[in-house]
Amino acid sequence: MSVQEKIIEKVVVRFAGDSGDGMQLAGGRFAADTALQRCDLRTMPDFPAEIRAPAGSLAGVSSFQIHFASSPIDTPGDFVDVLVVMNPAALKMDLSSLRKTGILIVNKGQFTAKNFAKAGYPSNPLEDGSLDAYEVHAIDISVLTENSIADLGLAPRTVARCNNFFALGMVLWLYNREIDVTLSWIDSQFTKDTTIRDANKRCLAAGFALGETAEWAQTRFRVPASHLPEGIYRSLTGNQALSLGLVVAGRKAGLDVFLGAYPITPASDILHTMAKMSAAGVITFQAEDEIASIAAALGASYGGALGVTVSSGPGISLKAEAMGLAVMAELPLVILNIQRAGPSTGMPTKTEQADLFQALHGRSGEAPVPVLAAASPADCFDTAIEAARIAIKYRTPVIVLSDAFLANGSEPWHVPSPDHIAPIDPHFCTSPEGFAPYKRDPGSLARPWVRLGTPGLEHRIGGLEKADITGEISYDPDNHERMVMLRAEKINGVKREYGPLELYGDPDAKTLILGWGSTRGAIHGAVSELCAKGTPVAGLHVRHMFPLHAELLPVLNRFESVWVPELNLGQFGYVLRAHGASHVRSLCQIRGLHFRVTDLVQRIEQTLREVQHGN
């Protein structure tokens, strides 16, 4: 037997094919199996834009990338080690991500003249030498699949749908896995149609067996388990994590969670996920539009529930007026913005961090609102809880920024015990004694929150300026100034809730690489790599976009240079300069894609050179 086994530390695999090819499913199952190997992992699905394009077209390509390792990893990976492509369009779209000498598994069966035309290939790329740099395995997966299940009498369309399990079987073989876990998963899923269940199982087995019999690859790989702490794990996308976090926060506060939502990519899954949680006490309301959805959430908060609303950039714009009302009414509200590439409709399935400005400043008048940004799919869970905690304690809307990259990407999550999550005291005002609607808590400056229905506390609130303490309508100039200041001071005080800042990399370096939101993984990766290469830089990650951490500016001022890699035209850099850190500079990328660690490393090295040469 000439197949070698090789132990490797980390690897990036991508499945790519037509939308109809089931690549998300194949990738997802491979990730699930990988998790059971106790590897650390990150995934990054990439869906075609919005609608199902014609089969075989470039616009219809769907892919799923997974990075897994025996050591902790930060990102879904810059370059792919193994690329599986199910048709020419997928090759065209995804080849650039494959590293030179990488393994390319091609479903030769789809490499037909018709499909070349759809993908815009003048000739067969398998034959024109253009793939010489790679280790190409061109295998007719279509025919092999057909052969494996010819006797089942399935329609050709249905047969083609099994290609993905065949490919999955091949990859499982390549990484020295078993197929039993996936087989039982198929058993558990395809309960209605046993023929399809059997077909999928057979194809999976056949794909796996192909390695055993045909030995199509010279080497099989094994990625050892990583040293994750003991405990229960699950794989979680950002959207799932936000949903779970909010439900937990509600339960910890003894509040019902009310989600008002209107579907929009890439935020809709939060509605879908929470809609399934009614047994946990969650109410979901698909409203007629974004305005109604935030309005309903605010109404629920007014009634004493935890109101939540979710959208993406354009829909968040529509919520601005109601956010202003929430600021004035001083009621808890959590607003999730799952950012996508803009402006306007932009590129709805692509990622971007360009709604920071809108989150900070997109309201009329002086309407300060705390803004948190989640750093990874799992971090979405903690961020959601913190957002709810602040919203409830300070009676304020809180904005959480996530993005398409976090929303759909996943990573293993060490499931916490609910007991280890601190309770949240909604601190409802229940006694008429000394009650006044805008009489603030001297510590937090929060106003009382009354659960409607409490006798003796009847009162009226609204969007007009209110008199300090009494909450009555007031046009008094001094009162207005006082109230504007009080609201600002209250929100500014939120920073007292934050934990300490944690520098990483080389804290004594002259240069600080500052990240925020979903780019944490890539930036962490880049800082580590630079330090490892002997280029000392420090790293720092910001979750609290507003108000800023009290220590942030002092820390920034300790460094000669502070660079902020961000997926926009430099919004956080702008904010930091405005707050007094005039030496901050952004490293921008705005391509609808996430940072690659390698690109970041290069950018930082180059910028360091520029600075040294003083230009």
Next chain:
Amino acid sequence: MSVQEKIIEKVVVRFAGDSGDGMQLAGGRFAADTALQRCDLRTMPDFPAEIRAPAGSLAGVSSFQIHFASSPIDTPGDFVDVLVVMNPAALKMDLSSLRKTGILIVNKGQFTAKNFAKAGYPSNPLEDGSLDAYEVHAIDISVLTENSIADLGLAPRTVARCNNFFALGMVLWLYNREIDVTLSWIDSQFTKDTTIRDANKRCLAAGFALGETAEWAQTRFRVPASHLPEGIYRSLTGNQALSLGLVVAGRKAGLDVFLGAYPITPASDILHTMAKMSAAGVITFQAEDEIASIAAALGASYGGALGVTVSSGPGISLKAEAMGLAVMAELPLVILNIQRAGPSTGMPTKTEQADLFQALHGRSGEAPVPVLAAASPADCFDTAIEAARIAIKYRTPVIVLSDAFLANGSEPWHVPSPDHIAPIDPHFCTSPEGFAPYKRDPGSLARPWVRLGTPGLEHRIGGLEKADITGEISYDPDNHERMVMLRAEKINGVKREYGPLELYGDPDAKTLILGWGSTRGAIHGAVSELCAKGTPVAGLHVRHMFPLHAELLPVLNRFESVWVPELNLGQFGYVLRAHGASHVRSLCQIRGLHFRVTDLVQRIEQTLREVQHGN
């Protein structure tokens, strides 16, 4: 005859009374007469909040202030020299604005126990010595009015409505005017009911005669004409000026002007004014909401008209999403925000400059939009034309910031000859040759604007990211980055249209007082006063909030300190620091009121002292 005549340089008069007392009319006519004296003047009406409160209540007080002088003036005046109050509530609300030793004219007839109660006076302020510091003339205007027209058989309600003309007559006498102009104005206005016309005329005359006969004041004043350049003048509010400016811009460009609006205080008057201009080719459309109003305006622009929309803060929020579409579609559009005190419903009739952030940043994604701010009622005219010029040339939405102070305030405006206003070339693309929807003009980077209906140029646009040049839908990462940059660069290029920056005051001072928008007058006044007092400061006014003038930062950096008085919590200061001027500091006021020159002078002096003492 013991009445003296005194020549004075400037004076501030305020008429204050119940909403039903016709103070706006009396003030307006006094201003008109003042204008005919060729004085420079500024007016500032102050309406009660939103609804008509019960007669005699504090909430129902309405006032009109006019500052006029024989030398150029900047503001409607800090303190009032002559205060006319028609009832106790007006006294309560407005007395604080009267300077010590100022003249107080009181309609004694309304100083009744019932009205004291409504105004919250425990006793009669005319009798408790509380007004000793002023020159009080308590006159029973109500009875005198009644007596003047007793024979006309009018209902008591109608009689009471003539009080304002009586009071106006008194003030005209006090300032040594004639009443003929006002009499003929009454003739021209009250054509339907001649009894009312005659009643008003008689009361005006009677009020005037009271001075001649009763000699209620010891001194009459005369404010000589100021040296305004020759020409035709009219008095103009900011809302009127914006309306006129847009109509002129449309005509100068050969474009129809289309206004999409939804009523909101203090912006509604623009709709009212433009609705009367259909003979000039203006189309006004009162839409069902703010979103429909901007949408309709954008539709009109798409069709080849000049689309305009107007609102105030909360309504502007609702327009954000459509603005993003305009950014992506690259179509001309003018958006007027007549700011009011916020957040949320706030104080709708009060002024504020707190929507700057929203104008700059209140959209999703990278969506740069030029923002201009008008400096005075008359400056609104020029600002509107400049906004239209930029919108048309650069195919972009442009935001104009005005506010309640400019909207309702007025000043004499030197009516320009239409011939002296430069034409605007809409530069429609008419030829299919080389046409591509996003092929940019190499100079301005503007894309072609096609008048719909042009044969051979049929094409499709939309809110999805577009491919460079062709405008087709594109999800290509490189293209997206290029397009984001191109849009940013295009808008940044707008600054090449600006005229030079003009420092005033002492340009060699160490401290620069930087103003923007409606505070120009007060800041100019303060800078002049400081310089006159021997405290050298320089002044600079900014109209172009974004993109910033190319010379602005270099100029700011020439000063040791730069202070920005603004009616918010420091928004423009923040912006300037973000752009690199780290030494900028805001002097904030957020009381729903405009700056007083005296307050500003004090604030600046105090800040200078603080800086000198290093704290």
Next chain:
Amino acid sequence: MGTDAKLSKKDFDAGVDVRWCPGCGDYAILSTVQRTLASLGVAREKQIFISGIGCSSRLPYYMNAYGFHTIHGRAAPIATGLKLARPDLDVWVITGDGDSLSIGAGHFLHTIRRNVNIKILLFNNRIYGLTKGQTSPTSGRGTRTKSTPGGSIDNPFAPLPLAIAAGATFVARAVDTEAKSLQEVLMAAYAHQGTAVIEILQNCNVFNDGVFDHITGREIKHDKQVQLVNGKPLIYGSDASMGIAMDGLGLRVGKIGSDVQAALLLLHDQAASVGQAFAIAQLEEPVAMGVIRAVAQPTYDSEVTARRPLREEDKSSLEALLRGNDSWSIGARIKI
């Protein structure tokens, strides 16, 4: 305050200065609303008034109850969220013709189609009062206002037919100053399970004075209104000589005996077909007053509630939720 105590109108008076123009029809409505709540004997703390923006929307400030004066047009969805989260409360929406039919038209109709159990009091004065007199979506063609100096060219909405077309389960109409019938309608609305839409013809004496005089004028009102009584024929007129009968797919109005036959007069039925409710709601002369439609249908909030665990202990375990169906453990496989 329990529901037992005898309540008076004053118990529902917030005791603050009321700031409508003297003579405004809103005063009469406020007073009837207060009196109605008192006579219903409801618990004050369970009455929640949600309004948008407009003169009418100021009403919550004057009610001694819980109140939220929100933003323009959005009272209905705010009330919806509130009612879904707190089905135990009575939720009233106070809105104007601009608030609910212009900027809020979408929300208004969506709330109706869902049949959320809230009561919507639509103060229709056919004008924007608070912004000082522009046309509203119910202003008649030709109305001259500041925004339509040449006369409006918009066709007005008829609020109740529109509500019926959206699936309203309860619609009624009343006049601001007719306290008795307004109160009856409010009581019926309160009793109804589902969205109740009550159009109240309200005079704005400052910007649209007398716009309903041709319907509500003291002398003519009996000739210009038909009072609906369930099960009773549609008869009106000062001498009860006029009647309404079916005529094709519409209604015929006329003198009983000559124009319409007494035997064929339409009997009012609040639960009649949508078509019948639509026809009655559309009548312009006479205008139908009282409850036009009231039909029983499941409410949105009750269906939401039915799907929820209402006791804390019935809620699914947090632990199970966090683990999901796909967790694994480092140490031993638990479940895949």
Next chain:
Amino acid sequence: MGTDAKLSKKDFDAGVDVRWCPGCGDYAILSTVQRTLASLGVAREKQIFISGIGCSSRLPYYMNAYGFHTIHGRAAPIATGLKLARPDLDVWVITGDGDSLSIGAGHFLHTIRRNVNIKILLFNNRIYGLTKGQTSPTSGRGTRTKSTPGGSIDNPFAPLPLAIAAGATFVARAVDTEAKSLQEVLMAAYAHQGTAVIEILQNCNVFNDGVFDHITGREIKHDKQVQLVNGKPLIYGSDASMGIAMDGLGLRVGKIGSDVQAALLLLHDQAASVGQAFAIAQLEEPVAMGVIRAVAQPTYDSEVTARRPLREEDKSSLEALLRGNDSWSIGARIKI
């Protein structure tokens, strides 16, 4: 391109890749729209397609005409502004059930009440296609989707009755794949002066496949649809044995002769009362197809246009405008 040249469907094809799911009903609609324009022989450059967001709203990209794919729900007001500024153009609105009845419901109904001369093609697939399958305002109760895993509890809107209640002057219904009748309806809409609302039943084969099968299925369609022909009685059924007659303020459907009398069959009249149009639009079995209502009323745009100086030289002088009525001159009084 003038209006004279003989045009073919291809002349209206933008020639780009069409990106709907294979099998989507939108393809058939696109093709009929292209064919209709060709047969109308209209000038390509005068046809403007405005759409919102949704699968349906992609249509403008595929038309060789001017097109603007705007934002969700706002196509109607954008089209309104365009039509007011450019009454010389033909303005088509392409929208979905979510786009025009959910987020855009207010705009949709306001456009209708104003009677702006635009043609609204509402692709009703009773689902949100583009966002991958959530309930829309026309989804039936109980519909299970990603957002309603327990089945929807919303009552659906009936788009055409709602449009009629809002004052629609033209409403019609057609089926995506029935090219001939769809084309007829489009031609009638084009000829109509005013807002034309055309509900097109469209199959979303990915997220709501077969939702109209009970109406449009090949075998049953004659029994489940009634084709409206102006002036002709409402007869349907594969053997034309079924008919529709008035029944109170509603309609009775049944076998001619036994359930309903042949002589009493309702004659279709596009200009009949609102009540009749409402009743026909509401029919659920059979569903009415074709032009339900078409009445002549002044259009909003024509009234706007009538008030405007249309030639440059008729516009009031700028100089007079700038001076206003209250100017004065320094030097000599001109006018006060």
